[in-house]
Amino acid sequence: QVQLVESGGGLVQAGGSLRLSCVASGGTFSRYGMGWFRQAPGKERQFVAALSWTGGNTYYADSVKGRFTISRDNAKNTVYLQMNSLKPEDTAVYYCAASIRPRAGPVLNEYNYWGQGTQVTVSS
Numbered sequence: 001q002v003q004l005v006e007s008g009g010g011l012v013q014a015g016g017s018l019r020l021s022c023v024a025s026g027g028t029f030s031r032y033g034m035g036w037f038r039q040a041p042g043k044e045r046q047f048v049a050a051l052s053w054t055g056g057n058t059y060y061a062d063s064v065k066g067r068f069t070i071s072r073d074n075a076k077n078t079v080y081l082q083m084n085s086l087k088p089e090d091t092a093v094y095y096c097a098a099s100i101r102p103r104a105g106p107v108l109n110e111y112n113y114w115g116q117g118t119q120v121t122v123s124s
Contacts, residue, residue: 003025006118007118009119010119014088024077033099035051038090043092047105049068061106
C-alpha cells in the first residue's frame with residue numbers, strides 16, 4: 001500500500017511563493033505517474049499538475065501554467081510543486097496523488113493513491 005504525505009503548505013501573501021513536497025512510501029515510487037490536485041471550499045477537486053514516471057512529461061492546468069512547476073526526485077521518493085506568483089484564487093487544500101499509470105494526466109480516477117492534503121492560503 002502506497003502512502004503519500006504532503007507538506008509545505010501555509011499562509012502567504014499574493015505574489016509570494018511556496019514549495020509543496022510529497023513523500024511516498026510503501027511502493028516503487030519511480031514507477032508511478034504523479035499528480036497534484038486542489039480543492040477549494042465548496043468546490044470539486046481539480047487538477048493542477050502531473051508528471052510522468054521519468055519526469056520527462058509534464059502537464060499543467062491552464063490556470064497555473066507558467067507559475068507552477070512540478071518535479072520529482074526518485075532517489076528521495078518525493079514529488080514537488082513549486083508555486084510562484086500565488087493568487088488568492090490558488091487558496092485550497094492541495095493533494096498529492098500517485099498513479100500506477102506511468103503517464104497519468106488530469107483525470108482524478110487515473111490515480112490510485114492519495115495523500116491527506118496540505119492547506120495553502122493566499123491572502124490579498
